Amino acid sequence: MASSVACLHAASSIQAQGFKGSSTGSPNKIGAFPLRMVLKGFSLDVPLPERKGNCPRSLNLHVVRSSSSQSSIADPIELPSNSNSTDSQKKSTEASLILIRHGESLWNEKNLFTGCVDVPLTKKGVEEAIEAGKRIRNIPIDMIYTSSLIRAQMTAMLVMSEHRRRKVPIIIHKETEEAQRWSQIYSEETKMQSIPVITAWQLNERMYGELQGLNKQETAELFGKEKVHEWRRSYDVPPPNGESLEMCAERSVTYFRDQIVPQLLAGKNVMIAAHGNSLRSIIMYLDKLTSQEVIKLELSTGIPMLYILKNGKFIRRGSPIAPSEAGVYAYSRSLALYRQKLDKLEEMFE
Amino acid sequence: MASAATCLHATSSIQAQGSKHVFPLQMVSKGFSLDMQLRAKRKNFPASLKLHAVHASSSHSSIADPIEVPSNNNSGDSEKKSTEASLILIRHGESLWNEKNLFTGCVDVPLTKKGVEEAIQAGKRISNIPIDMIYTSSLIRAQMTAMLAISEHRRKKVPIIIHNENEQAQKWSQIYSEETKKQSIPVITAWQLNERMYGELQGLNKQETAELFGKEKVHEWRRSYDVPPPNGESLEMCAERAVAYFRDQIVPQLLAGKNVMIAAHGNSLRSIIMYLDKLTSQEVIDLELSTGIPMLYIFKNGMFVRRGSPIPPSEAGVYAYTRAAATQHLDGFSLKLRKLHHNCIFQCLD
Numbered sequence: 193m194a195s196s197v198a199c200l201h202a203a204s205s206i207q208a209q210g211f212k213g214s215s216t217g218s219p220n221k222i223g224a225f226p227l228r229m230v231l232k233g234f235s236l237d238v239p240l241p242e243r244k245g246n247c248p249r250s251l252n253l254h255v256v257r258s259s260s261s262q263s264s265i266a267d268p269i270e271l272p273s274n275s276n277s278t279d280s281q282k283k284s285t286e287a288s289l290i291l292i293r294h295g296e297s298l299w300n301e302k303n304l305f306t307g308c309v310d311v312p313l314t315k316k317g318v319e320e321a322i323e324a325g326k327r328i329r330n331i332p333i334d335m336i337y338t339s340s341l342i343r344a345q346m347t348a349m350l351v352m353s354e355h356r357r358r359k360v361p362i363i364i365h366k367e368t369e370e371a372q373r374w375s376q377i378y379s380e381e382t383k384m385q386s387i388p389v390i391t392a393w394q395l396n397e398r399m400y401g402e403l404q405g406l407n408k409q410e411t412a413e414l415f416g417k418e419k420v421h422e423w424r425r426s427y428d429v430p431p432p433n434g435e436s437l438e439m440c441a442e443r444s445v446t447y448f449r450d451q452i453v454p455q456l457l458a459g460k461n462v463m464i465a466a467h468g469n470s471l472r473s474i475i476m477y478l479d480k481l482t483s484q485e486v487i488k489l490e491l492s493t494g495i496p497m498l499y500i501l502k503n504g505k506f507i508r509r510g511s512p513i514a515p516s517e518a519g520v521y522a523y524s525r526s527l528a529l530y531r532q533k534l535d536k537l538e539e540m541f542e
Numbered sequence: 543m544a545s546a547a548t549c550l551h552a553t554s555s556i557q558a559q560g561s562k563h564v565f566p567l568q569m570v571s572k573g574f575s576l577d578m579q580l581r582a583k584r585k586n587f588p589a590s591l592k593l594h595a596v597h598a599s600s601s602h603s604s605i606a607d608p609i610e611v612p613s614n615n616n617s618g619d620s621e622k623k624s625t626e627a628s629l630i631l632i633r634h635g636e637s638l639w640n641e642k643n644l645f646t647g648c649v650d651v652p653l654t655k656k657g658v659e660e661a662i663q664a665g666k667r668i669s670n671i672p673i674d675m676i677y678t679s680s681l682i683r684a685q686m687t688a689m690l691a692i693s694e695h696r697r698k699k700v701p702i703i704i705h706n707e708n709e710q711a712q713k714w715s716q717i718y719s720e721e722t723k724k725q726s727i728p729v730i731t732a733w734q735l736n737e738r739m740y741g742e743l744q745g746l747n748k749q750e751t752a753e754l755f756g757k758e759k760v761h762e763w764r765r766s767y768d769v770p771p772p773n774g775e776s777l778e779m780c781a782e783r784a785v786a787y788f789r790d791q792i793v794p795q796l797l798a799g800k801n802v803m804i805a806a807h808g809n810s811l812r813s814i815i816m817y818l819d820k821l822t823s824q825e826v827i828d829l830e831l832s833t834g835i836p837m838l839y840i841f842k843n844g845m846f847v848r849r850g851s852p853i854p855p856s857e858a859g860v861y862a863y864t865r866a867a868a869t870q871h872l873d874g875f876s877l878k879l880r881k882l883h884h885n886c887i888f889q890c891l892d
Contacts (some may be wrong), residue, residue: 298700298701299700302700304719304722307714308714308715309702309715309716309717310702310703310704310705310715310729311700311701311702312689312692312693312701312703313689313693314693315693318658318690318693340705340711341703342685342689342703345682346682346686346689349652349653349682349686350658352652353652353653353654353655353658360638360639360642360651360652361638361651361652362649362650362651363650363652363681363682364650365650365680367707370733371680371733374647374648374733374736374739375648375649375650375744376649376744377649377744377745378741378742378743378744378745378746379644379745379746379747379750382644382745382746382747383745389650393710393711393714396714399714401718402718403718404715404716404717404718405717405718405719405722405723406718406719406722407719407722410719
């Protein structure tokens with residue numbers, strides 16, 4: 193554990209408790225104690241080791257991520273601690289990937305099976321999207337992918353309305369030649385200030401076939417409780433005329449691999465706003481989960497999940513903390529530097 | 543005037559002041575006033591109010607035709623069911639490019655936080671007006687406006703976006719419960735309701751456009767009826783496809799008694815208003831529909847009657863205003879109609 197350290201710039205949101213005086217009652221001594229942030233179903237363990245002499249104002253953090261009831265562990269960050277490294281490292285192979293599951297929809301509220309029926313968000317779902325946006329306002333985003341359903345698209349737009357960078361998300365229209373022509377932008381500078389938003393049915397929620405629109409009670413009466421449970425919780429048994437989780441995973445992971453990974457490899461920071469099943473399929477791919485593990489995986493609504501793609505590997509960074517909460521902000525050096533730049537920019541305009 | 547009475551169901555927002563007397567009510571808003579008379583309560587007429595509605599615009603000469611319905615004491619719901627339907631028009635609020643002063647046209651730019659607020663406020667104003675179908679454009683700012691406005695609606699039916707783009711989309715979005723379908727409001731997206739396409743000006747800021755093309759040219763494109771910007775639409779072209787769609791797709795619904803809401807854009811909506819109010823091309827150029835303020839029309843006996851803008855619930859009643867109260871309530875919208883054909887009967891208060 194001692195060898196893998198990440199040297200991070202101290203960000204203002206880190207409340208360095210016990211830095212100058214710890215709860216143990218011995219001032220000026222920094223003890224090692226683990227910080228534990230527990231989020232809905234996801235926890236982040238950050239032990240603070242003793243302060244080393246030659247590391248100036250930065251904290252040495254050893255970050256290990258574990259999920260609570262799930263069996264996957266992402267690899268710890270391996271960065272050569274190099275005080276002189278600048279942006280060049282970031283430019284090489286690092287990119288952020290944010291996953292956001294949309295919040296409450298009007299049929300969630302009514303307890304109806306939704307699937308691919310295009311139902312919008314409730315007021316609560318709108319709130320959840322705004323809150324999610326606050327959590328990721330400092331993480332760079334160059335491209336957005338979303339499904340063809342309005343609840344995911346609205347979530348993406350509301351999230352971006354909180355973003356600090358002020359680039360404008362623009363939905364790309366390619367459904368017909370006319371749509372493409374009609375939505376053309378004629379200013380290069382404006383294009384540079386845009387974040388393309390690509391809608392893809394492959395990121396849609398799992399299609400629930402003949403259960404769509406039925407409430408959970410009448411479905412149990414119609415088909416029997418065990419059958420319904422099997423459709424909902426198995427990996428490869430589809431409801432009548434619907435998709436199994438396996439089928440959903442196949443089309444969403446294929447899309448992710450073919451369309452989104454190349455963007456990340458090119459260094460683009462990507463956000464995906466989608467649905468429970470399409471996102472857990474992608475997480476299954478990122479974290480190399482088994483089908484048994486993915487069934488138990490629950491991604492919280494409205495809480496963004498951050499991954500870093502580095503040197504071809506996906507590292508789960510957990511869920512960015514809301515601004516009012518104490519905790520670690522910088523998940524990597526480049527993100528810390530990025531945030532510094534944003535801070536400077538804001539100062540200039542104040 | 544005595545014979546013209548309309549039977550409307552009393553809703554909670556009508557303050558039935560002095561229902562036993564006849565007195566003129568005048569609602570004055572910025573440039574628009576609504577005259578109503580509450581007739582004496584007839585004996586056999588249960589709890590509903592009879593309203594005689596006459597509209598006048600302030601300094602402008604237009605009057606929508608008064609409603610002519612045979613006053614029938616025994617009339618119950620049957621009168622309403624015959625040929626009356628509500629039509630609500632909502633222009634979306636501030637978009638991210640409005641904020642940046644860029645020509646938007648058909649580029650798919652989302653709402654700002656202010657635009658989101660405007661949609662919610664608009665929704666509060668129409669929360670009591672029945673809606674059976676929603677039409678919107680293919681651009682997210684109008685779709686979000688529709689969804690946010692409906693989230694305030696009292697009726698609690700669920701808007702569902704219809705997907706007809708291909709066979710799979712149609713199949714995947716099917717609902718399998720009749721009762722759920724009955725509790726749904728179909729939302730139809732149509733490119734024909736899109737904003738006027740601004741061609742080579744899309745994405746340019748208003749300043750650089752003036753530098754590139756010259757101030758007068760730009761003014762001509764923006765304010766003429768039939769001169770399109772390069773590779774773009776004139777207002778005439780926009781009106782052609784928007785009104786054709788309205789006539790062919792939406793009017794039949796109104797004729798069938800369906801209450802319709804259209805959430806769209808400045809130019810597509812003013813084109814429709816030009817059709818509803820029989821404006822000339824000169825008049826429509828001067829027409830400005832306020833953002834986020836719903837405009838209500840009643841479709842009755844094949845005629846469109848403009849009802850103005852519903853008042854938000856926090857203010858006194860929708861249709862029943864005393865003269866005194868009216869002068870205090872200046873609704874924030876500005877519907878400017880100049881030199882209209884209709885006769886001006888009532889004096890307009892400023």
